[in-house]
Amino acid sequence: MKNPDNNESTIISLNGVKKTFGKTTALDNVDLTVTRGHIVGLLGANGCGKSTLMRHIIGLYLPTAGSCTTFDCDAGKLGPQQLARIGYAHQEGQLLEWMTTRQHIDYVAAYYDNWNTDLQERYMERFDIDLKSRVGKLSPGQRQKLAILLAIGHQPELLILDEPASGLDPLARSEFFDLLLEFVQDPARTIIISSHILSDIEKVIDHTIIMDKGKILIDTPFDELRESYWRVRLTGLTQETQLPFDNILTAQYEPGQALLTLQTTDHTILKQTAESLNCQYEITPLSLEEIYKAIINNQNNHLQETA
Numbered sequence: 001m002k003n004p005d006n007n008e009s010t011i012i013s014l015n016g017v018k019k020t021f022g023k024t025t026a027l028d029n030v031d032l033t034v035t036r037g038h039i040v041g042l043l044g045a046n047g048c049g050k051s052t053l054m055r056h057i058i059g060l061y062l063p064t065a066g067s068c069t070t071f072d073c074d075a076g077k078l079g080p081q082q083l084a085r086i087g088y089a090h091q092e093g094q095l096l097e098w099m100t101t102r103q104h105i106d107y108v109a110a111y112y113d114n115w116n117t118d119l120q121e122r123y124m125e126r127f128d129i130d131l132k133s134r135v136g137k138l139s140p141g142q143r144q145k146l147a148i149l150l151a152i153g154h155q156p157e158l159l160i161l162d163e164p165a166s167g168l169d170p171l172a173r174s175e176f177f178d179l180l181l182e183f184v185q186d187p188a189r190t191i192i193i194s195s196h197i198l199s200d201i202e203k204v205i206d207h208t209i210i211m212d213k214g215k216i217l218i219d220t221p222f223d224e225l226r227e228s229y230w231r232v233r234l235t236g237l238t239q240e241t242q243l244p245f246d247n248i249l250t251a252q253y254e255p256g257q258a259l260l261t262l263q264t265t266d267h268t269i270l271k272q273t274a275e276s277l278n279c280q281y282e283i284t285p286l287s288l289e290e291i292y293k294a295i296i297n298n299q300n301n302h303l304q305e306t307a
Contacts, residue, residue: 009036011158011190012057016066019052019214026052028214029066036157037187039180041205041222042194043292049214050194051090054160057192058088070158084112087151089144090162097136101146104135105153112154123149126175140167148176152183159183161193165200173197177204202288210295217299222288229286229294230270232260236279244273249294261286261294 012034019027027049034040044050055061056068059075068075071082078086096104109115124131127145130138138146144167152159165173181204184191195201208225210218218225232245235257243251243258250261264270267283274281286294 010034011036011071013069014053014056014066015068017056017063017068018065019049019056019061020064025214027056027063030214030216032209032216032219034190034192036190037184038207039184039191039193039205040207040209041198041201041288042192042209042211043198043288044194044211045296046196048211050211051162052214053211054088054090054162054192054194057158057160058083058086084154085157087154087156087159088162089147089151089160089164095135095143095147097134099135100131101129101133101135101138102131104146105131105149108150109153115154119155120149120153123152123179126179127172141169141172144168145172155189157189159189159191161191161195163195164193165195165197173200177201180204198289198292199287208288210292212296212299218295224265225291226285226288227267228263228265229291230262230264230267231284231286231290232258232262232270232274233282233284234258234260234274234277234279235281237277241277241279244276245270249298261290263294263298 010033012032014030014032017027017030018025030053042050042053052061056063057070057075059070059078062076070078071085073079073082096107099107105120109120123129129145129149130142135143135146144164148161148164151161165176168176177200180191180193183189193201193205205222208218208220208222209216234243237256237258243260245260245262247263248260249263252259262270271283274283
């Protein structure tokens with residue numbers, strides 16, 4: 001998030017962060033500011049740097065160059081006070097296999113003075129968590145439900161979720177995202193969530209970060225992003241009709257019709273341009289998944305042109 005308002009407090013700041021693993025660059029000069037009270041969708045293909053970025057925020061990874069601060073503290077030096085304000089769940093989360101589910105919950109809860117037992121009970125009932133089973137015997141979906149509960153039970157100010165719903169069935173995913181919306185009703189809370197199921201997170205996020213090859217391509221409020229990409233369907237075109245649109249990203253033509261994907265922030269001018277063609281037209285916004293594909297394809301085309 002760039003240029004945060006003065007009344008919003010910054011809780012995460014990355015400045016020129018570079019991270020290399022041998023000859024592989026996982027993060028390439030990343031600048032990022034996250035302010036309080038947002039649900040941030042972190043999008044990108046596998047290997048683009050999303051998980052590496054998240055792990056820098058909580059101090060699991062240290063930058064090769066640059067700096068990362070969380071709650072005004074060098075992320076690599078986060079102490080018990082700061083860590084108690086953070087919840088973290090990821091796809092490959094390590095759980096204590098030999099404990100029962102109930103024992104594991106009680107074990108983690110004992111570390112937090114502010115553990116919310118009411119939230120815990122509601123969550124366990126809502127997601128039908130088997131408290132008597134050993135953790136090692138749980139299905140992948142049940143393990144993921146448990147990991148999410150352990151991340152949110154202490155009501156963290158900052159919740160980081162790395163592909164949290166990938167092991168859940170569609171109904172459980174829907175209920176989980178409803179829970180997220182309840183969780184963020186407190187304006188002091190911030191959530192950063194990555195997921196390859198973009199139709200899910202589209203329902204909850206208010207800010208979008210898109211990464212590719214270790215770089216941040218997009219860092220913008222979701223509403224602004226959604227109002228910048230449009231699909232225009234034109235029918236009743238004559239052979240001689242020239243299409244006077246700017247910033248056409250994709251175009252499909254058939255006799256008498258065209259289907260365009262455009263990038264523009266001025267919907268009024270887009271509509272006026274379509275009306276000037278004296279044909280039938282339909283202008284619709286793109287889904288988050290379609291926007292993501294358009295941005296990545298446009299980036300790849302640009303790289304090929306400059307190579």
